[in-house]
Amino acid sequence: MGRLIEEIYVWRLPVRLYHWINAFSIVALVVTGLYIASPVINPPLGEAVWQHNFVMWRYVHYCVAFVFTGNFLYRMYYALLSDDRYAKFGGFRPWSPAWWGKPFREQVESYLFLRQDEPNYVGHNPVAALAHFIFIFCGSTFMILTGMAMYAENRPGSFMDAAFGWVLPLFGSSYNLHYAHHIAAWIFPFYVIVHLYAVFRHDIVDRTSVTSSIITGYKHKVEDEAAA
Amino acid sequence: MPTKQTFAEVFQSRGLSRRDFLKFCSLTSVSLGLAPSLVPKVVHAMETKPRTPVIWLHGLECTCCTESFIRSSHPIVGDMVMNMISLDYDDTLSAAAGHQLEEVRKKIMKEYNGQYILAVEGNVPTKDDGVYCMVGGDSFLNVLKETAAGAAAVIAWGACASFGCVQNADPNPTGAQPIDKIIKDKPIVKVPGCPPIAEVMTGVITHVHTFGKLPELDRMGRPKAFYSTRIHDKCYRRAFYDAGMFVRGFDEESTRKGWCLYKMGCKGPTTYNSCSKIQWNEGTSFPIGSGHPCIGCSEPGFWDKGPFYTRLADVSFLGTDTTADKIGMVAVGAAAAGAAAHAAVTAVKKKQHDKEQEQ
Numbered sequence: 001m002g003r004l005i006e007e008i009y010v011w012r013l014p015v016r017l018y019h020w021i022n023a024f025s026i027v028a029l030v031v032t033g034l035y036i037a038s039p040v041i042n043p044p045l046g047e048a049v050w051q052h053n054f055v056m057w058r059y060v061h062y063c064v065a066f067v068f069t070g071n072f073l074y075r076m077y078y079a080l081l082s083d084d085r086y087a088k089f090g091g092f093r094p095w096s097p098a099w100w101g102k103p104f105r106e107q108v109e110s111y112l113f114l115r116q117d118e119p120n121y122v123g124h125n126p127v128a129a130l131a132h133f134i135f136i137f138c139g140s141t142f143m144i145l146t147g148m149a150m151y152a153e154n155r156p157g158s159f160m161d162a163a164f165g166w167v168l169p170l171f172g173s174s175y176n177l178h179y180a181h182h183i184a185a186w187i188f189p190f191y192v193i194v195h196l197y198a199v200f201r202h203d204i205v206d207r208t209s210v211t212s213s214i215i216t217g218y219k220h221k222v223e224d225e226a227a228a
Numbered sequence: 229m230p231t232k233q234t235f236a237e238v239f240q241s242r243g244l245s246r247r248d249f250l251k252f253c254s255l256t257s258v259s260l261g262l263a264p265s266l267v268p269k270v271v272h273a274m275e276t277k278p279r280t281p282v283i284w285l286h287g288l289e290c291t292c293c294t295e296s297f298i299r300s301s302h303p304i305v306g307d308m309v310m311n312m313i314s315l316d317y318d319d320t321l322s323a324a325a326g327h328q329l330e331e332v333r334k335k336i337m338k339e340y341n342g343q344y345i346l347a348v349e350g351n352v353p354t355k356d357d358g359v360y361c362m363v364g365g366d367s368f369l370n371v372l373k374e375t376a377a378g379a380a381a382v383i384a385w386g387a388c389a390s391f392g393c394v395q396n397a398d399p400n401p402t403g404a405q406p407i408d409k410i411i412k413d414k415p416i417v418k419v420p421g422c423p424p425i426a427e428v429m430t431g432v433i434t435h436v437h438t439f440g441k442l443p444e445l446d447r448m449g450r451p452k453a454f455y456s457t458r459i460h461d462k463c464y465r466r467a468f469y470d471a472g473m474f475v476r477g478f479d480e481e482s483t484r485k486g487w488c489l490y491k492m493g494c495k496g497p498t499t500y501n502s503c504s505k506i507q508w509n510e511g512t513s514f515p516i517g518s519g520h521p522c523i524g525c526s527e528p529g530f531w532d533k534g535p536f537y538t539r540l541a542d543v544s545f546l547g548t549d550t551t552a553d554k555i556g557m558v559a560v561g562a563a564a565a566g567a568a569a570h571a572a573v574t575a576v577k578k579k580q581h582d583k584e585q586e587q
């Protein structure tokens with residue numbers, strides 16, 4: 001193991017808090033959501049009026065959904081209005097051809113074993129930024145819009161209906177809306193597997209202690225043994 | 229028969245009492261969600277306004293809407309309403325037929341230009357110039373366009389006219405299209421259902437007659453009074469749903485006990501209609517009341533969302549029938565397998581790299 005030569009404070013507390021609230025909400029939402037879709041637990045004994053077995057799953061899904069939404073908006077606010085350069089996604093410019101140029105290509109090549117060295121980034125690497133954008137930014141926005149629209153269905157004429165009711169006709173029918181929310185839920189388990197693998201692998205290959213960085217906030221650079 | 233008759237006169241000529249007439253007015257007002265103070269307005273309109281002329285066209289359809297309509301909960305209503313229709317033009321219910329009847333349609337269109345209501349049952353095959361539905365020697369496509377030109381408003385009866393229904397099911401060989409795809413310049417009210425509930429149909433007609441305009445519509449163009457809540461919102465089995473007490477097979481004890489049909493594919497949670505409120509056949513029952521899950525017959529696309537007995541439809545994916553969850557699980561499995569393979573290659577490469585360094 002090389003000597004520890006540098007310590008950089010990358011993820012400030014708001015980002016770390018966001019990350020863990022987000023991670024726990026997503027796990028809870030996927031589990032309760034899939035349970036809502038196919039309730040498997042055996043029915044309770046006794047009179048229906050005294051039981052709330054199924055309605056509790058929905059209740060938890062909605063409570064967590066609002067935490068998740070608030071947390072997401074908070075992260076957007078922090079990205080836009082803070083001066084935290086590692087949180088701003090400032091370098092993320094997928095509309096400019098330059099962004100898809102060298103750094104992105106190098107990172108992809110490295111993932112595809114086409115090059116020996118591993119590019120190193122203090123903040124997000126460009127491939128990670130793209131993945132966060134597609135799965136987390138677009139994915140969360142989609143789940144929030146469809147989720148809120150379904151939530152609004154419970155109360156026609158309410159504030160929620162006025163705010164999100166317009167989403168339903170875009171999908172053609174209530175059923176399609178539920179279906180879209182359901183199938184899109186699967187992107188999250190998919191993302192988590194890829195995300196965790198990428199994090200652990202980077203940690204092992206680059207030894208920048210990226211895994212613990214999302215808890216402590218610090219990334220470390222170690223001296224390369226071969227070069228030492 | 230005189231065309232300028234009022235509804236009240238129709239009642240009288242049928243030998244029905246004023247009491248029956250008032251009963252009809254107040255019942256209809258209630259189902260329309262009107263305030264009690266508006267009942268006199270309904271009564272007044274029914275007594276004094278000349279009957280609103282209605283032309284009722286039949287396109288590609290099964291006539292279940294008409295069947296439902298003539299079975300309105302109170303025989304007097306069915307009778308009254310049937311009279312009202314046969315007075316004008318309905319190619320299924322009218323006594324007249326052929327050229328004689330087509331004459332009547334032309335006459336109403338001329339006499340009441342811009343005033344009559346066009347009620348359409350069924351939808352419009354558009355492929356090959358509409359030859360797949362011919363009415364009175366012309367394609368239904370032409371008849372519809374021609375008749376709609378002078379209409380004040382259009383009522384789209386049933387799932388067919390509103391959204392397409394089975395004629396429009398994939399792959400839709402005749403190019404059948406709902407009414408709003410053909411007629412763009414008239415106010416349209418959609419009254420979906422396969423068929424719609426009779427009381428909903430008479431309610432819509434009464435509203436148009438009383439107020440001279442279409443009832444308030446929701447985002448999908450349906451009357452709010454009847455389609456603003458889902459079957460599920462007023463279902464009497466809802467307590468079992470909330471409790472997590474689900475029927476898991478039709479041959480189980482739970483079926484006899486009348487538990488919630490969610491796991492049997494009930495589409496009540498995504499279906500906007502009044503079945504759980506008004507019910508069918510004079511309020512006798514409705515599908516869920518008879519132990520069958522709602523199939524969502526008043527929703528767009530229900531005909532392509534099979535099977536009826538699972539909650540989520542099968543989707544065709546790469547030529548096979550599969551479900552959303554299977555696709556999801558395969559994707560997640562692939563991600564895991566990909567990660568494992570990537571890890572293995574990484575390990576091998578690292579070994580190689582280390583070896584090279586040693587040499």
Ligand code: HEM
Pocket residue numbers: 015018019022023024026027075086087123124125128132136192195196199210211212213214
């Ligand atoms: C449901 C589970 C998870 C989700 C949805 C998730 C999502 C995310 C997101 C959205 C970011 C970007 C943070 C930002 O800048 O806003 C991120 C970064 C990160 N996450 Fe997670 N995460 C999950 C679980 C974990 C776990 C269990 C670990 C490690 C023990 C972890 C480690 C990291 C690290 C190290 C980063 C920073 C690396 C980078 O973005 O380049 N994550 N994660």
Ligand code: HEM
Pocket residue numbers: 026029030032033034036037058061062065066068069143144146147148150151178181182184185186188497
């Ligand atoms: C990561 C985010 C989310 C995931 C993975 C997720 C997952 C799911 C799943 C799998 C279902 C079951 C769909 C079905 O009926 O087949 C569901 C239902 C639902 N979700 Fe979400 N959801 C998420 C976010 C949200 C949000 C932000 C809301 C907003 C309030 C929301 C509200 C709902 C509602 C109202 C239902 C319908 C429940 C019912 O049918 O009774 N969800 N969700």
Ligand code: SF4
Pocket residue numbers: 459460461463464465466467469487488489490494495496497516522
């Ligand atoms: S039977 Fe259908 S409509 Fe009734 S509570 Fe169960 S899911 Fe809802």
Ligand code: SF4
Pocket residue numbers: 421422459499501503514515516521522523524525526
């Ligand atoms: S319960 Fe559902 S399927 Fe049955 S008639 Fe009503 S809307 Fe149609």
